[in-house]
Amino acid sequence: xxxxxxxxxxxxxxxxxxxxIGIKTARRIAFYLLNEPSQVAKNLASVILExxxxxxxxxxxxxxxxxxxxxxxxxxxxxxxxxxxxxYPKDFIAIExxxxxxxxxHVLHGTLSPMEGIGVDDLNIKNLIKRLKQGKVKEVILAMSxxxxxxxxxxxxxRLLKDFKVKVTRLAYGIPVGVDLEYTDEYTLSKALMGRHExxx
Amino acid sequence: MQLLExxxxxxxxxxxxxxxxxxxxxxxxxxNAQGKTNLIEAxxxxxxGYSYRANSDKEVINWNSDYAKVTTVISKNNxxxxxxxxINKDGKKSIFVNNVKKKIRDVRSxxxxxxxxxxxxxxxxxxxxxxxxxxxxxxxxxxxQDCVCQYNRVLYHRNHLLxxxxxxxxxxxxxxxxxxxxxxxxxxxxxxFEILKAIIPxxxxxxxxxxKDSEKLEIHYLSSVEIEGALNEFELxxxxxxxxxxxxxxxxxxxxxxxxxxxxDLIFLVNGKDVKIFGSQGQQRTVVLSLKLALISxxxxxxxLSPILLLDDVFFELDEDRQEMLLCQIEKGMQTFITTxxxxxxxxxxxxxxxxxxxxxxxxxx
Numbered sequence: 094x095x096x097x098x099x100x101x102x103x104x105x106x107x108x109x110x111x112x113x114i115g116i117k118t119a120r121r122i123a124f125y126l127l128n129e130p131s132q133v134a135k136n137l138a139s140v141i142l143e144x145x146x147x148x149x150x151x152x153x154x155x156x157x158x159x160x161x162x163x164x165x166x167x168x169x170x171x172x173x174x175x176x177x178x179x180x181y182p183k184d185f186i187a188i189e190x191x192x193x194x195x196x197x198x199h200v201l202h203g204t205l206s207p208m209e210g211i212g213v214d215d216l217n218i219k220n221l222i223k224r225l226k227q228g229k230v231k232e233v234i235l236a237m238s239x240x241x242x243x244x245x246x247x248x249x250x251x252r253l254l255k256d257f258k259v260k261v262t263r264l265a266y267g268i269p270v271g272v273d274l275e276y277t278d279e280y281t282l283s284k285a286l287m288g289r290h291e292x293x294x
Numbered sequence: 295m296q297l298l299e300x301x302x303x304x305x306x307x308x309x310x311x312x313x314x315x316x317x318x319x320x321x322x323x324x325x326n327a328q329g330k331t332n333l334i335e336a337x338x339x340x341x342x343g344y345s346y347r348a349n350s351d352k353e354v355i356n357w358n359s360d361y362a363k364v365t366t367v368i369s370k371n372n373x374x375x376x377x378x379x380x381i382n383k384d385g386k387k388s389i390f391v392n393n394v395k396k397k398i399r400d401v402r403s404x405x406x407x408x409x410x411x412x413x414x415x416x417x418x419x420x421x422x423x424x425x426x427x428x429x430x431x432x433x434x435x436x437x438x439q440d441c442v443c444q445y446n447r448v449l450y451h452r453n454h455l456l457x458x459x460x461x462x463x464x465x466x467x468x469x470x471x472x473x474x475x476x477x478x479x480x481x482x483x484x485x486x487f488e489i490l491k492a493i494i495p496x497x498x499x500x501x502x503x504x505x506k507d508s509e510k511l512e513i514h515y516l517s518s519v520e521i522e523g524a525l526n527e528f529e530l531x532x533x534x535x536x537x538x539x540x541x542x543x544x545x546x547x548x549x550x551x552x553x554x555x556x557x558x559d560l561i562f563l564v565n566g567k568d569v570k571i572f573g574s575q576g577q578q579r580t581v582v583l584s585l586k587l588a589l590i591s592x593x594x595x596x597x598x599l600s601p602i603l604l605l606d607d608v609f610f611e612l613d614e615d616r617q618e619m620l621l622c623q624i625e626k627g628m629q630t631f632i633t634t635x636x637x638x639x640x641x642x643x644x645x646x647x648x649x650x651x652x653x654x655x656x657x658x659x660x
Contacts, residue, residue: 244474249469
């Protein structure tokens with residue numbers, strides 16, 4: 094290792110701290126950045142810094158945004174009576190892509206996970222209560238992942254929201270679209286069976 | 295199901311052991327510490343994807359090697375295929391069927407194993423008995439496996455909350471984890487009952503055959519939650535939930551979940567007496583053998599699988615009646631591997647292959 098110049102090493106090490114990037118990929122990126130014209134590195138650095146300084150949390154929904162409130166919260170065409178609660182900003186993108194949802198969002202920035210020391214106070218829940226207290230919300234959709242942690246967070250929220258006169262719904266469980274039945278695991282399939290519904294004409 | 299070929303590489307003290315086993319009975323003899331059990335372990339490892347002896351599967355790798363590999367040629371429903379499992383120093387396991395990489399879950403086969411350690415099933419802690427339910431009886435019940443796995447995850451979270459972060463403000467958070475524990479725990483319980491319903495009558499039948507009706511076996515599930523009288527899922531859930539409410543203070547004080555399927559137990563009664571406390575060694579062994587024979591029937595009748603039987607140092611320790619009973623089962627077409635240091639084994643048993651293991655090398659005697 095002594096032949097590798099330390100700045101390259103340092104760069105690779107920093108890059109490998111990013112999610113989804115191992116040390117080998119980090120090294121590849123590091124060497125790529127060093128081989129390209131210096132403008133590429135400068136552009137990347139300035140875009141990262143710009144994004145970091147320009148982007149903040151929306152004071153209403155907690156999503157990442159350039160201007161506060163965010164574009165969804167300030168859009169008059171959006172139905173403010175329906176809030177879709179998601180775990181992370183990436184889930185907001187996933188639901189927004191469907192084009193099926195015209196309400197507004199609330200981002201928790203995580204799930205309950207005592208194992209990692211994440212409790213109620215570490216999630217963006219207080220703001221959600223504040224929004225509900227204003228009394229304009231008719232429905233809250235709990236769009237957590239179908240994991241043990243996601244399910245428990247949804248369960249916690251549904252109990253918490255009982256005191257408010259809002260309809261609380263949870264995303265349906267079941268078979269992914271376009272997947273053969275035989276490839277669905279038994280647990281999912283049994284949940285899908287329990288959650289079956291009558292075929293509409 | 296039948297093994298046509300076995301090839302063991304760098305597995306404990308077996309550097310390269312390759313043989314074509316007999317279609318029914320294989321006797322592996324040898325002195326102590328020569329590698330008889332290692333061979334049984336290797337077969338088990340190939341067929342199930344894990345070792346029943348090692349704390350960590352990595353332990354099976356030979357001291358001078360970076361990997362261990364076990365390959366078998368298996369005949370199932372008249373189709374032959376080659377199955378290899380490789381484990382490397384990092385503990386990474388890969389399994390190949392006809393040289394195509396597969397998931398362990400999709401290829402594991404059915405094995406019934408009986409070792410001297412199985413007496414722990416009676417004598418040992420409740421963990422041994424839960425493992426019997428989870429790892430042996432419920433092994434092919436994928437939904438049950440998933441359910442136990444999720445239950446354990448919730449349990450882990452809940453214990454963390456109770457131990458580290460709980461304060462009065464977080465009772466609603468604890469409620470959420472409690473509800474999850476109850477809903478998954480009820481699922482686990484219901485599926486355990488189903489498994490027991492299938493296995494208990496067969497075990498009792500075998501037990502009465504072996505004792506010539508002189509002893510009567512009963513098996514009961516001992517729940518840490520008072521579930522007597524719960525008739526359906528809903529009632530079971532509410533009983534579990536209520537029980538958890540009652541112990542909440544205690545749980546907060548102790549810092550862990552004190553009741554639930556993870557604390558449950560099985561109790562074996564012979565003629566109405568707890569065989570763990572009052573049973574003789576022989577009686578205990580008979581109960582374990584009944585359970586193992588019941589497993590064979592369960593696999594055959596309920597799952598349609600024909601198992602391979604591995605008997606590690608237990609066959610010749612049984613009395614003649616019981617040996618005959620087992621042989622009778624084996625002669626119905628179940629390939630069996632028996633280890634022993636009784637060198638006169640083949641004189642008792644007629645149609646079989648006998649091998650001797652010396653220092654990790656196997657050779658055919660007859």
